[in-house]
Amino acid sequence: MKFERPSKTLTATASSSSQDAHLLVRETLRISANLASSPPPSVVAPPESRSLEATSFGLVEDQFVDASLRLICYEEVDGRRFKYLAHTNGKKFNKGSNSIRSISLQSRKAPADELISFIRSYVVPEGFPDSVSPSYVPYMTWRALKHFFGGAMGVFTTQALLHSVGVSKSQAMPGAVAINWIIKDGSGRIGKMLFSRQGKKFDYDLKQLRLSGDLLMELGAGVELATAAAPHLFLPLACAANVAKNVAAVTSTSTRTPIYKAFARGENIGDVTAKGECVGNVADLLGTGLSIIIAKRNPSLFTTFALLSCGYLYSSYREVKSVVLHTLNRARFTVAVESFLKTGCVPNLQEGNMMETVFNFPWCKDRPIVLGSRFKDAFQDAKSFYDVEPVFEKERYVVAYNPAKGNIYAVLKDEAKSDDILKAAFHAHVLLHIIRSSKDSQIINENTNTSGDHSTLLPTPSDLQGHVAESYSMVSALYGPFKTKAKEQGWVMSDSLLNPGRARICQQVK
Numbered sequence: 001m002k003f004e005r006p007s008k009t010l011t012a013t014a015s016s017s018s019q020d021a022h023l024l025v026r027e028t029l030r031i032s033a034n035l036a037s038s039p040p041p042s043v044v045a046p047p048e049s050r051s052l053e054a055t056s057f058g059l060v061e062d063q064f065v066d067a068s069l070r071l072i073c074y075e076e077v078d079g080r081r082f083k084y085l086a087h088t089n090g091k092k093f094n095k096g097s098n099s100i101r102s103i104s105l106q107s108r109k110a111p112a113d114e115l116i117s118f119i120r121s122y123v124v125p126e127g128f129p130d131s132v133s134p135s136y137v138p139y140m141t142w143r144a145l146k147h148f149f150g151g152a153m154g155v156f157t158t159q160a161l162l163h164s165v166g167v168s169k170s171q172a173m174p175g176a177v178a179i180n181w182i183i184k185d186g187s188g189r190i191g192k193m194l195f196s197r198q199g200k201k202f203d204y205d206l207k208q209l210r211l212s213g214d215l216l217m218e219l220g221a222g223v224e225l226a227t228a229a230a231p232h233l234f235l236p237l238a239c240a241a242n243v244a245k246n247v248a249a250v251t252s253t254s255t256r257t258p259i260y261k262a263f264a265r266g267e268n269i270g271d272v273t274a275k276g277e278c279v280g281n282v283a284d285l286l287g288t289g290l291s292i293i294i295a296k297r298n299p300s301l302f303t304t305f306a307l308l309s310c311g312y313l314y315s316s317y318r319e320v321k322s323v324v325l326h327t328l329n330r331a332r333f334t335v336a337v338e339s340f341l342k343t344g345c346v347p348n349l350q351e352g353n354m355m356e357t358v359f360n361f362p363w364c365k366d367r368p369i370v371l372g373s374r375f376k377d378a379f380q381d382a383k384s385f386y387d388v389e390p391v392f393e394k395e396r397y398v399v400a401y402n403p404a405k406g407n408i409y410a411v412l413k414d415e416a417k418s419d420d421i422l423k424a425a426f427h428a429h430v431l432l433h434i435i436r437s438s439k440d441s442q443i444i445n446e447n448t449n450t451s452g453d454h455s456t457l458l459p460t461p462s463d464l465q466g467h468v469a470e471s472y473s474m475v476s477a478l479y480g481p482f483k484t485k486a487k488e489q490g491w492v493m494s495d496s497l498l499n500p501g502r503a504r505i506c507q508q509v510k
Contacts, residue, residue, distance in 0.1 A: 081105040123279050125271040132272060135324040136263040140276060142319035144283035149312035151287030156295065156305055157221045160228035202254040204329040204497040207320045207358045213251025214316035218309055220244030225305055262325050324353045326490055329497040331356045336486060337429040346485040369408045369428045372501030378402060378409030388468045397424035399431055401464055408432045414506040421500050422493060426479055431471040
């Protein structure tokens with residue numbers, strides 16, 4: 001009786017546990033049957049996970065391509081993207097040069113596109129067209145044409161030189177021929193050294209000297225061609241031609257960097273220069289190859305040379321005209337001031353450079369304004385100086401007109417600074433504008449006069465004093481607005497490019 005109660009309790013507990021076990025087994029079987037009969041669910045990665053691979057550019061710690069590859073980072077080279085994968089062994093990275101794989105995310109370019117990309121890498125600067133100014137393309141186009149015609153002409157001039165040497169060789173020893181050739185090259189180097197004294201002119205008359213250099217190059221080529229017609233004059237003709245061509249080479253080299261600097265945007269002057277020279281060399285080689293083909297057909301030497309020369313000179317002119325410089329030298333300063341006095345507006349960079357005169361015949365000395373002149377050139381006598389000197393008492397320059405020479409002279413004082421030189425140049429143009437306007441009105445009046453006596457067109461001393469006083473009033477009112485409008489158009493004002501003379505009026509030393 002003592003153990004009856006516990007026995008009943010154990011029996012009841014065992015019965016309850018058996019029922020719970022049956023229920024658990026039955027529920028497990030039901031859930032298993034449901035899972036087996038339903039289709040497997042599709043696992044959709046959250047948007048953040050899907051976009052992580054497309055947007056990640058740094059190190060990625062927890063991305064796996066498969067069990068043995070881990071994504072490290074992305075890379076972009078010239079617009080092409082790559083991804084780098086690392087081989088892993090569990091949680092450790094494999095070592096060695098083959099443990100990293102690079103996979104391109106873009107399909108391979110077509111052969112034509114690959115060729116275009118290869119050519120662009122040699123002929124245009126990186127970042128083109130944003131890395132250069134808009135005038136770069138027309139300049140390089142005309143430069144390539146110029147080198148094309150130059151390379152073509154080189155074949156015919158060399159042929160003429162060799163023919164001349166061959167003729168001379170029948171009359172002289174081979175040693176004499178070699179000496180003639182050495183003298184020819186030596187004279188050219190001497191001419192190059194002498195012309196290098198021009199120095200500063202390569203900065204302020206850049207376009208003018210560049211075009212003059214190309215004309216000299218063409219002249220030298222023509223003289224070389226003339227040796228074929230006069231082989232007995234080979235040495236003097238060849239020396240003269242080599243001097244002209246070496247002087248042209250100095251001009252081209254000295255003006256090359258400022259021109260390329262005008263095209264560069266940022267610190268890429270070296271890249272612009274290298275690609276520009278590459279374009280010139282390619283065009284030169286193409287011209288040489290074409291001329292060799294033409295020469296095999298034995299065309300008329302002088303006719304062919306004349307046609308190529310026309311192409312060379314025209315390309316050279318267009319090349320120089322396409323350069324857009326931001327600085328105001330004398331030619332561009334004249335364009336800016338005259339336009340301002342006539343219209344009240346300063347031309348923009350493109351217009352000012354297009355209106356600039358880049359070629360003047362050597363015998364034409366139409367320079368009506370002399371900046372920084374000698375005192376004896378500006379004034380005929382002391383009275384003409386004292387007549388205008390009070391007007392410029394507060395200025396550091398004196399502007400006068402010399403009727404005997406027909407020029408405007410700006411005489412600078414020793415205290416003159418950069419802005420004073422610019423103001424003197426502006427004042428000289430204003431005075432020239434007033435005198436010309438006065439002459440034009442007098443010519444109109446004289447045309448109505450039947451006598452035809454034009455002696456009264458020369459301004460009298462009293463007229464000159466009036467013109468100087470009028471010009472001073474105009475300069476006081478217009479010089480400030482002119483500088484402001486010039487800067488708004490992008491012009492850089494600098495007295496050094498105006499090339500003022502070195503003469504200065506100074507006080508008497510006590």
